[in-house]
Amino acid sequence: MKSIFTLVLAIFSFSMMGQVNDMTTSLYDSYSKYKEPSLDKRRIKHEDIQPLILKLKNNPSYTVQKVGESIKGKDINLISVGTGAVNVFLWSQMHGDEPTATQAIFDIFNFLNSNDFKAEKKELLSKLTVHFMPMLNPDGAEVFTRRNALGIDINRDALMLQSPEGQVLKRIRDSLDADFGFNLHDQSTYYNAERTPKPATISYLAPAYNYEKDINDVRGNAMKVIVFMNSIIQKYAPGQVGRYNDDFEPRAFGDNIQKWGTSAILIESGGYKNDVEKQEIRKLNFVSILSACYTIANGNYKNISIDDYEKIPQNDRKLFDLKIERFTHNLLGKDYILDIGINHLEVQDKNYDSFYNVGSIVEKGDLSTFYGYETVDATGYRLIEGKVYPETIQTMKDLEAMDIYELLKSGYTYVRLADFSQKDKDVSLPINILDKDQKVPGFYVNIGNNPNFVLQKDGSVDYAVVNGFLIDLKTEESNFKNAIFYGK
Template identity: 90%
Template sequence: MKYILSLVLAVLSFSVTAQISDMTTSLYDSYSKYKEPSLDKRRMKHDEIQPLINNLKNKPAYTVQKVGESIKGKSISLISIGTGDTSVFLWSQMHGDEPTATQAIFDIFNFLNSPDFKAEKEILLSKLTLHFMPMLNPDGAEVFTRRNALGIDINRDALMLQSPEGQILKRIRDSLDADFGFNLHDQSTYYNAERTPKPATISYLAPAYNYEKDINEVRGKAMKVIVFMNNIIQKYAPGQVGRYNDDFEPRAFGDNIQKWGTSAILIESGGYKNDVEKQEIRKLNFVSILSACYTIANGDYKNIPIEDYEKIPQNDRKLFDLKIERFTHKLLGKDYILDIGINHSEIQDKDQTDFYNVGSIVDKGDLSTFYGYDTVDATGYRLIEGKVYPDIIPSLKELEKMDIYSLLKSGYTYVRVADFPSTEKAVSLPINILDADQKVPGFYVNIGNNPNFVLQKDGSVDYAVVNGFLIDLKAKESNFKNAIFYGK
C-alpha cells in the first residue's frame, strides 16, 4: 500500500512538473506579447513607470497603494493582485542602478492583464496574493546609482532603519507577514559560474538568518524554490547560474526577512553576452518568477530535494570583457609573455539617461584562471602601441569617407581631426580622435590605462584594440561600441 501511495505521488508530481515545464516554454516563446515596450533601457526613472502604475488603478483586479515616499518625495507604490491565502511579496530596485527585474515586473502585469493562460492564472491568483513594489529607491534610479539620496545602501539598513525607504520595506513586510519574499537585484556582469567561462546570468541566494547558517523550514522553502528556478534557467542559459555566498550579514534585509519568517529568495541579474541592456535577462526574470509563483501556488516545490541547492555552482568573479592571452611584450629589450584583462566602464551623460564606454586594463600577468566574454589567443603575436595617423583630417565627414580598417591594419588607432565638437566624448567610428595639435596619450600595458594597440604576427596586423574593444581585421568583425575623443 505504501509503495502504491508513493507511486501515485510520484506520478502526480511528474504530471504537475510537466505542466509547469509546458507553461515555462509557452511563456518564453510568447514573451514578446507581454514585454512592456516603454521600458527598453536600463536608465529608467520614476516618472516613466508612473503612467503604467496609474493604468493599473483602473483595473478592478488590482489594489494600488502609495505606501510612502523617498527622501526626495517620490512616491513608492505597492501593487497587489490575487485572493489566495499564500502571500508573496516582490520588491525591486532597492539599488537604483539595478532595474532589470523592475522591467520584468511590468511585463508580468501585462501577462496578468492578458486573456492568455486562463487555467494557470486561475490557479495562481486563487492560491496566492501577489504584492509588487517595483521601485523602492526612486531617488537612486533618477541618477542611476546604487545608494539613496542619503548616500546609504538601503540593503544595509535593516537594523537602524534610518532611510524612509528601508522603513517602508520593513513596515510592508511586517503588515503582509509574507510567506515568500523575492528580493530582486542586478549584479556585476563580471561574475561567472564557478570554474567555468560562463557568465552568472542569474544568481540566487536563500540568505542565512544566523551566523551558523542553519536551515529551518522557512529557509528550506526558499532553497527549494531556487532549485526549481535554476532548473528553468538551465533550459535557456545552460551553465549560466550562480549561487551567492551565504555568509550571514546582520544588517541586510534579505537575511533579516528570512529571520522574520518570510522565505526570502534573492535573485541577481548578471551578464549575458551582447545583452548590454539586459533584455534577454529581463525575459529570464519574467519566465522564472512567474513559474516560481506557479509552483508555490500548487505546492509542487515541496517535493524538490533541498540537497540540490548546494549543487548550484557558486558565484565567482573572474570574467573580463576582453582577455588577450599569451601575447609577446617587449620591455627594455627583453620579450615577456603576458595576459591582460580589459573591462569597460559606463560613463553617464549629465541627465543619467545614456552612457558611453571607456575601456581600461584591469589585470595583467598570468590570467589562466580567468575568462573573457571575448578571448584572443595571441600566442606568437606582438603587442604594438597604436600610432597617430600623420595627416590632419578636416572634419568627421571626411574621416567617415576613409577606410578605417586599412588605417587599423597599418597600426593607426588615432587620427587628428581639425573640426570636431569639443562637447563630444564618444566616437562612433572605430578609431580614436585627437585635436589637431594634441599629442597622443601615452600608452603602456599597465593597469588602469586605456587600451589602444594592435596585435602583429609575421608582419601582419590581424587584430586592433580600440578603447578596449577588439576588432578582428581579418573578418572585419567586432562588438565595437565607441572610441574616444581626447579633446582638451
C-alpha cells in the same frame, strides 16, 4: 500501503512539475507579446513607470497603494493582485542602478492582463495574492546609482532603518507577513559560474538567517523554490546560473526577512553575451519569477530535495569583457609573454539617460584561471602601441570618407581632427580622435590604462583594440561600441 501512497504522491508531483515546465516553456516562447515596450533601456526613472502604475490603478483586478515616499518625495507604491491565502511579496530596484527585474515586473503585469493562459492564471491568482513594490529606490534610479539620496545602501539598513525606503520595506513585510519574499537585484556582469567561462546570467540565494547558516523550514522552502527555478532557467541559459555567497550579513534585508519568517529568495541579474541592456536577462527574470509563483501556488516545490540547492555552482568573479592571452610584449629590450584582461566602464551622460564606454586594463599577468566574453589566443603576436595618423584631418565628414580599417591595419589607432565640436567623449567610428595640437596619450600595458594597440604577427596586423574593443581586421567583425575623443 505507505509505499503505494508515496509512489502515487511522487507520480502526482512529477505530473504537476511537468505541467509547470510546459507552462514556462510557453511563456518563454511567447514573451515578446508581454514585453513592456516603454521600458526598453536599463536607465529607467520613476516618471517612466508612473503611467504604467496608473493603468493598473484603473484596473479593478489590482489594488494600488501609495505606501511611502523616498527622501526626495517620490511615491513608493505597492501593487497587489490575486485572492489567494498565500502571500508572495516582491520588491525591486532597492539599488537604483539595478533595474532589470523592475522591467520584468511590468512584463508580468502585461501577461496577467492578457487573454492568454486564462485557466492557469485563474488557478494562480486564486491560490496566491502577489504584492509588487517596483523601484524601492526611485532617487537612486533618477541618477542611476546604487545608493539612495542619503548616500546609504538601503540593503544594509535593515537594523537601523534610517532610510524612509527601508522603513517602508520593513513595514510592508511585517503587515503582509508574507510567506515568500523575492529580493530582486542586478549583479556585476563579471560574475561567472564557478570554474566555467559562462557568465552567471542569473544567480540565486536563500539567505542565511544566522552566522551558523542553519536551515529551518522557512529557509528550506526558499531553497526548494530556487532549485525549481534553476531547472527552468537551465533550459534557456544552460550552465549560466550561479549561487550567491550565503555568509550571514546581519544588516541586510534579505537575511533579516528570512529571520523574520518570510522565505526570502534573492534573484540577481548578471551578464549575458552581447546583451548590454540586459533584455534577454529581463526575459529570464520574467520566466523565473512566474515559474516560482506557479510552483508555490501548486505546492509542488515541497517535494524538491534541498540537496540540489548546493549543486548549483557558486558565483565566481573571473570574467573580463576581453581577455587577450599569451601575447608578446617587449620591455627594455626583452620579450615577455603576458595575458591582459580588459573591461568597460560606463560613463553617464549629464541627464543619466545614456552612457559611453571607456576601456581599461584591469588585470595583467598569468590569467589562465580567468575567462572573457571575448577571448583571443595571441600566441606569436606582438602587442604594439597604437600610433597617431601623421596628417591632420579637417572635418568629421573627411574622416568618415576614409578607410578606417586600412588605418588600423597600418597601426594607427588615433587621428587628429582640426574641427571637432562633439560635446561628449564618445566617438562612433572605431578610431580615437585627438585635438589638432594634442599629444597621443601614453599607453603602456599597465593596469588602469585605456587600451589602444594592435596585434601583429609575421608583419601582418590582424587585430586592433580601440578603447578596449577588439576588431578582427581579417573579417572586420567586432562588438565595437565607441572610441574616445581626447579633447581638452
